[in-house]
Structure formats: structure tokens, C-alpha cells
Amino acid sequence: MKRTITYENYFDKVYGCMIGKCVSGTAGAPYEGMKQRLNLHFTAEDADTTLPNDDLDLQVLWLDVLENKGISVTSDSLADSFLANCPYSPGEYAVFKRNYRRHIHPPFSGKYNNPYYLEGMGCPIRSEIWGCIAPGTPGLAVKLAGMDGVLDHGSNSVWAECFLAALESEAFFDNNIERLIRKSLSYIPKELRIYALVSDVL
Numbered sequence: 325m326k327r328t329i330t331y332e333n334y335f336d337k338v339y340g341c342m343i344g345k346c347v348s349g350t351a352g353a354p355y356e357g358m359k360q361r362l363n364l365h366f367t368a369e370d371a372d373t374t375l376p377n378d379d380l381d382l383q384v385l386w387l388d389v390l391e392n393k394g395i396s397v398t399s400d401s402l403a404d405s406f407l408a409n410c411p412y413s414p415g416e417y418a419v420f421k422r423n424y425r426r427h428i429h430p431p432f433s434g435k436y437n438n439p440y441y442l443e444g445m446g447c448p449i450r451s452e453i454w455g456c457i458a459p460g461t462p463g464l465a466v467k468l469a470g471m472d473g474v475l476d477h478g479s480n481s482v483w484a485e486c487f488l489a490a491l492e493s494e495a496f497f498d499n500n501i502e503r504l505i506r507k508s509l510s511y512i513p514k515e516l517r518i519y520a521l522v523s524d525v526l
Contacts, residue, residue, distance in 0.1 A: 419434075
């Protein structure tokens with residue numbers, strides 16, 4: 325089924341997605357790693373100044389790779405750019421860089437000697453770019469998100485990124501959150517913990 329979207333509607337959705345990314349990143353950054361319930365206050369004026377956000381930085385880097393390589397991008401294309409252009413190395417980034425420099429390529433660069441970050445949320449929070457460049461084509465968004473996730477993660481974490489990318493892709497054409505979640509779940513293997521988690525929340 326062919327679906328069309330106007331430029332104005334597409335722009336509005338992408339703009340809203342990226343504003344949401346910046347606002348939530350700025351609101352949450354001071355509390356990263358804290359494991360208790362938080363009572364945060366954020367106003368529209370606070371959106372005028374955003375804090376640095378590596379999760380957004382990498383998505384801008386992925387966009388640059390896509391502009392230079394086209395839609396046939398590979399995990400290695402992303403990995404080469406990651407290694408060359410991302411100077412900081414917190415957590416899973418350091419694991420990826422160490423492995424890749426040792427010629428351990430994706431999907432093993434995210435799995436090898438990575439027990440602490442293997443199933444962290446570092447790659448699911450990079451999912452927006454894939455939904456935005458594949459509006460209404462969740463299968464493509466899932467494929468691209470998977471190529472991203474395996475750089476520095478594995479298993480449930482990669483599938484969580486795929487789930488979110490599918491949802492974001494479909495959100496260009498559907499505003500019903502429960503329907504979006506259920507449809508996006510169909511892209512995840514049922515035996516995974518992330519599938520059970522999302523199903524339990526529903």
C-alpha cells in the first residue's frame with residue numbers, strides 16, 4: 325500500500341520529534357543514572373537552551389553518513405564515521421571503539437566483552453533518525469536501526485531500538501498510540517524480554 329505525505333506534514337512531524345528529543349534530553353540530563361522517581365519541572369522557555377546530548381549528536385552523524393552513502397548504508401559505514409568523528413568515549417562507546425580498533429566488526433563489536441552495557445538503553449535512544457528518514461516504512465526503519473544498535477549493544481537493546489524506530493516511522497501516518505505500539509511489537513521476536521515488557525505495559 326502506497327502512502328503519501330505532504331512536505332509540510334513531514335516537516336512538522338520531524339520538527340516535533342527533534343524538539344521533543346532536545347527538550348527531554350535537556351530535562352533529563354542532570355539526572356542521568358539516578359534510579360528514583362523524579363519530579364521535574366520544564367517550561368517552554370527552557371527549550372530555548374539545550375544541553376549537549378550525545379544521543380542526538382550521533383543521529384546527526386548518522387544523517388551525514390546517509391547524505392554521503394545513501395540508503396544502502398551498512399553497520400561498517402556507521403562504525404567508521406563513529407570512530408572518526410566521535411571524540412568522547414563514555415561507557416558503551418569505549419567498548420565499541422576498543423573492539424572496532426581490534427577489527428571486531430558489527431554485530432560483534434557490540435557483543436564482545438560488553439557485559440555491563442550489552443542491554444543498556446544507549447542505542448534505543450538513537451532511534452528517532454531511522455523513523456524520520458523512513459516515514460511509513462517501518463520495515464526499513466527497523467533494518468537501519470538494527471545496523472545502528474549492533475555497533476555497541478546486543479539482544480534486547482538492539483530490538484528495543486528497532487521497536488521504537490518502527491513506532492516512529494508509523495507515527496507519520498497514525499496518531500493512535502496503542503495501535504502504534506501493537507503494530508511495532510510485530511517487528512520484535514516474541515521470546516525476548518523487551519517484547520514481554522512492552523506487552524505487560526499495554
